[in-house]
Amino acid sequence: MLRVGLTGGIGAGKSTVSRLLTGLGAVLVDADVLAREVVAPGTPGLAAVVAEFGSGVLAADGALDRPALGRVVFADPRRRAALNAIVHPLVAARRRELRAAAAEDAVVVEDVPLLVETGAAPGYPLVVVVDADAAERERRLVAERGMDPADARARIAAQAGDGERRAAADVLLPNPRREPGRPDPLPALVERLWRERLLPFEAGLRAGRPGPVPDGEPTAADARRVLARLEAAAGRARLEQAASWPLRARVPAEGGLASVGYVGAGPGRFASADPGCAVVVDVEGEVAGAARVGGRA
Structure with a gap:
């Protein structure tokens, strides 16, 4: 089994890459999905969030009001750290359960938005970063998700900078703004990553076989x-x-x-x-x- 850490700034296109890799055969463990599961109604996670932030972060039906919680934590690093201290351990435990259930020859792609921010990147055999600059990500958040521009900028600012993520990347998948009329190059990049890096890496691990010496020189x-x-x-x-x-x-x-x-x-x-x-x-x-x-x- 090969574990791959997939990350990128909000609006960079991680969901697109996750979908493409899943289509090629990867097992996806999506931290955003898990983060919702662990604070679903009736869970200890939701009870801990309400104890920390108050009932104002609950919707009328008793579920977590994520926009209300976001307005509290994204503007205040201390409050954001308090939320992370509740949610991250619960997500990590659930992630371990899903990894344990995967097949022996699986390529398990863990989509983790805060992989760099939490310092977890070195714990993965391979880290893939989906890359788009902050201005393009803000444009996508506003145009495609209907987010308020100030809210979009606050969410981008709350994450690691582009340089930090690029430094953590074993593989960088550029996903800039697409030019009108031009085909999207991202699917071909992902397919090549799967064929030339992920599958051989997994096979080498399973066979106990060191990888070949790559071309060029290390940086x-x-x-x-x-x-x-x-x-x-x-x-x-x-x-x-x-x-x-x-x-x-x-x-x-x-x-x-x-x-x-x-x-x-x-x-x-x-x-x-x-x-x-x-x-x-x-x-x-x-x-x-x-x-x-x-x-x-």
């Missing part, structure tokens, strides 16, 4: 993402070679390397199964120890 952003992912999995890591593929790193213990896309590559050694990012990781002491044992034998 500084590639190295930062690799290091953050290794630190999330193993607690501590250092890059020993970042100028060419494969990147080479060292960690103190195996930790959760398998959970972020690494497979065994020999005694005390692991490698990424990602066909777009070749990394070799040595576990401190284990490679040398294995060599000494082999020498005595």
Whole structure:
């Protein structure tokens, strides 16, 4: 199974990409859908929200009045943090349940709007960001969702900046304003991502096979993402070679390397199964120890 984190700013087009990936065969775990489920009428989540924000965030039928709650939290970072502290753990628990129910060979795409803001991106083997600049996203929110311009700007400002999301992206899917009369390039980009990156990555993980060495040279952003992912999995890591593929790193213990896309590559050694990012990781002491044992034998 391959877990993919999908994100992008509000209005960027995540829902379109989610729909395209689902059509290709991905299993979708939509954080927005889960966020509604965990605060549905009668749930402990809704009771906790009302206890924190008062009955003014309830509609006449007892359901959560999301626009009313949004007016409270999007203008106040402290109130937004209080809401996140209630909802995020509930969504995370439900997400784990859905992942556990997926098939062994599934590509599980987790649509998480606040993936970067919550610091969760390094915990995924691959992060895909749908990218559109803030001005275009504001236009879409106003023109396509009927949102008030000031409300649209407030919601955009409450999220990570475009640069932060781009830095977190292993794959960046540009989704700018479409020119009239021109075909939408996004479906072809998603299909190529599925065929050339996601399916081979999943197959490599299942087979315990490291990915190939990609063309070109790694960037500084590639190295930062690799290091953050290794630190999330193993607690501590250092890059020993970042100028060419494969990147080479060292960690103190195996930790959760398998959970972020690494497979065994020999005694005390692991490698990424990602066909777009070749990394070799040595576990401190284990490679040398294995060599000494082999020498005595």
